[in-house]
Amino acid sequence: MIQDKQWLLSVGVFLPLAGVLVMLFIPKKDEASAKGVAIITAALTLVVGVYTLLQFDYDQSEKLQFFTTNNWIKPIKATYTVGLDGISLPLYILSMVITLLVMIYSWDHVPSPGNAKAFFILMLVLQTGMAGTFVAQDLILFFVFFEVVLLPMYFMIGVWGGDNRQYASLKFFLYTMFGSALMLVAFIALFINTGSVSFSIPYLIEHGSSIAKNTAIWIFAGMFIGFAVKVPMFPFHTWLPDAHTQAPTQGSVILAAILLKLGTYGFVRIALPILPQAAVKWAPAIGVLAVVGIIYGSLGCLAQTDMKRLIAFSSVAHMGFVMLGISTLTPLGINAALFGMVAHGLITGMLFFVAGSVKERYHTLEIKRLSGMLLQMPRMGWILGFCAMASLGLPGLAGFWGEFPAILASWSPSSVLVANGHETLFRVLTIIAALGTVLAAGYLLWLYQRTAFGEPTAEFATAGHDSHGHDSHGSDSHGSDDHGSEDHHSDIHDVSTFEWIAWTPLLVAIVVFGVVPSLMFKIMDPAVQQLTSVFGGK
Amino acid sequence: MFAFSSPIIDYHALAPELVLAAGICTVLLVDLFVPDSRRWITGTLSGFFMLAALLPVVTLAVLGDDVRSALSGEGITGRYVVDNFALVMKALFLLSGYVVVLLSTNEMEEGGYYQGEFYVMLLSSVLGMVMMASSRDLVSIFVALEFLSIPAYMMAAWKKRDRKSNEAGVKYYLLGVFASAVMLYGMSLLFGIAGSTRLSDIGEAITLDGDKIGVQVVGIVFVIVGFAFKVSAVPFHTWAPDTYEGAPTPVTAFLSVASKAAGFVALVVLIFIAFPLAYDVYRPFLWVMAALTMTVGNVVALKQTNIVRMLAYSSVSQGGFILMPLAVAFTNGNQGASLRAVMVYLIIYAATNLGAFAVVIAVSRKTRSGEISSFGGLFQYAPGLTVMMTIFLASLAGIPPLGGWYAKFGAFRAAVDAGGGWGYGIAVIAAVNAVIATAYYITVMREMWMKPVPDGDTTPIKVPASLQAALAICGVATLAFGVLPGLIAEVGSITDLAGAFNP
Structure with a gap:
């Protein structure tokens, strides 16, 4: 553990809250100042993040850096312990980048019913929760940050979401709450079974093996459900399509890019290293559920008629690849999983951005009503195509490096798993997962073909004069025909400036990480090697 | 055998009680001599006396003696003590009392109620609670209990011309008296076995062996049932929702927080000092009661449409969570953790629940309704109250x-x-219950x-200064205890009611 610049992570985590404090004093009507302060805060946070990147010692990325530990809740021996290693660094930075970009996008895209101040405050609170989860090195601290995310997202979906927002937000909330209740009980059980000494993750990693195997398996089960709900893994995924479809664009992007990763990160950071024997027992089950998720998610995509819902189901499939990588317990698999998390964050986040902008222009996401996007909005059409390619795992783009190595790794799982006679199972999983990539190509290309190619459908063919305003909230755009006057701006226009500012970094990152994946692999690998050493390496 | 010798009185230890007693007399006198238009003075005075009584609590805590017997002498020592547990609980009761005064100020003034008398009742009830925290003797426990209950019966019926309020008072009174009778019978059995009313003597006598097991069991169960009424544990909770709904809202806040806490204090003292060896009796009994309390409270709360009734059932269910550590106390040497859990829960629950009631009072000043649907669209015209309520409900x-x-x-x-x-x-x-509970908090x-706003009326709500103060106290406490639970670390160092064992 490297204990220099102990203040750095705390500043990075809590700076957004300082912005919230300032924003509380801005009157509700002064939306521009509220937005400005929020974006400046997010930008400053990212500056802290970049400084963290510069100060990070890449030669020792397996060690926790900027490590600090302080008393927090003495009576229960919970401490304020934060630290950053190669596993958490990419996700920590990703959360800062995504928050800033989402805020820039929101400058002229505050969803109905408005109230920019509250909306931006929620995003800043979310940012603290997400960044905090990635640096927390104490189970109680982790739990608190994990939960901090819950309420802002609930309100984001429930207040600014689509027509069915109340149902979706409640479902999101209750599912997650259920998962975290079990997770908390598992954490307490961990604490007590290691002699009630500390909740610190490094300490528990050292002493986790002293827990009796049967107990460990049960504790792992508790954590498994908590994290699996968040990921979400089949069969705990049903909240996701609803939440994603109903959430405002910003909510969907943050949900897809960061929140889902809290679950997979929990597996890699907490469940695997603390309870390795239980992980070996559970790995086959995780692998099977992951592959079921891949196939189920892909088939689900093929059945969707709504573009956003389709992207949501594709998340289930992609997170399946991530979980498959984790379940192999090999360095290759876990590296792939970590890469896949970031790649999925970039790509699916971008897809949700595009979906949001399409919805804003056409007031519908029904695939059969969208057509000829390339003719009407060539740039938007190309971006959608690019993201679809990235999402289906085209080599040369970031998505490839999450999927392909995961599939490869499952062909030769960790030696512990082989010793337990699971090799055949994993090889079967490899084949099915590989089929999943074909399905992925299928649904994404089909989506692209139906929405971007051809001529615009009749109802939008004359677009350019027929509607206005950003306030239409329903999915029904038929009524907009009566705004026929010439002086109204067209809703259907190509990518706007704010959209370009928000999207370019993501698009660039997708290419850069696709071409030079080692940028990330070399940060993560030492930490992953250390993590998997208990499983006998490859 | 009981030759009387007058006890040596430790006036410092008794100071909180004495200040409150002085407060009761002062408010009563002042009420006689101020004109109607200035009756609010009685409220201010009562708040002042609550805070004044807090002073000696602080000085006693700073002195840091582990335990002081407020009354000492042959056969008297150890019946009324001041230890850390008592101090923390006294502070809780006094602060809750102060917040209730803040909640009541406008309600009492604008509602045309008898003000002076109300505050006298409130002070008396708080005095009973403060006494309860120190009582380590069956007689003083019983006196404290009646002292805190009887004014509460009257306060529940304070809306004189409101039938529901009358119903609230009568129900509370009848069931309360019934519970007292059952408990008193149990106490007489305990006294019969131990030959003493001092809890520490009873603790030595109740060992569940010998030839009087039956009497011991009945005594324990009856006493616990008596307090189960007080803390509205299922199946002895039936009075609570009706009483809570009918009583004036500040009184409801008082009953659901302070009065409930007093019941738990008595349970804690009894279990830790009088029945520590009898866990074979109280554990299954309390265990079932805890499980039932949280589950029934929750399930019924789910279908409430009235916010006060919802909070009433929620408070029943929260009571189950407080019973949980008590039910499993003295298992695997966890009594320290259990005691801390109960105390911490009571403190945090008090801050949170009082805050929730403060918001309910503030909102109903405008909407004149207790329905949950009257909260519709609150965010649009009262964002501050909405955020506060969200904080309290989430807590x-x-x-x-x-x-x-x-x-x-x-x-x-x-x-x-x-x-x-x-x-x-x-x-x-x-x-499982924690998850069920979120469902109805989320509804609000x-x-x-x-x-949307149900009647479309979006004029902002004016929150009077006293309510603002109450909201600020509760809000800050709720947030601070959540972010830095170490603030109640002092409670954490209390591992046992040690002093009481060795008078």
């Missing part, structure tokens, strides 16, 4: 980083610490944030 639901999570955490920990079927069993039941949040 009741146990969502970090608000106080409630730490309270629940402590209760879970005590249960898991106990281990075995008893401990893990109740922990799982509690975990949804109403406030996502629904």
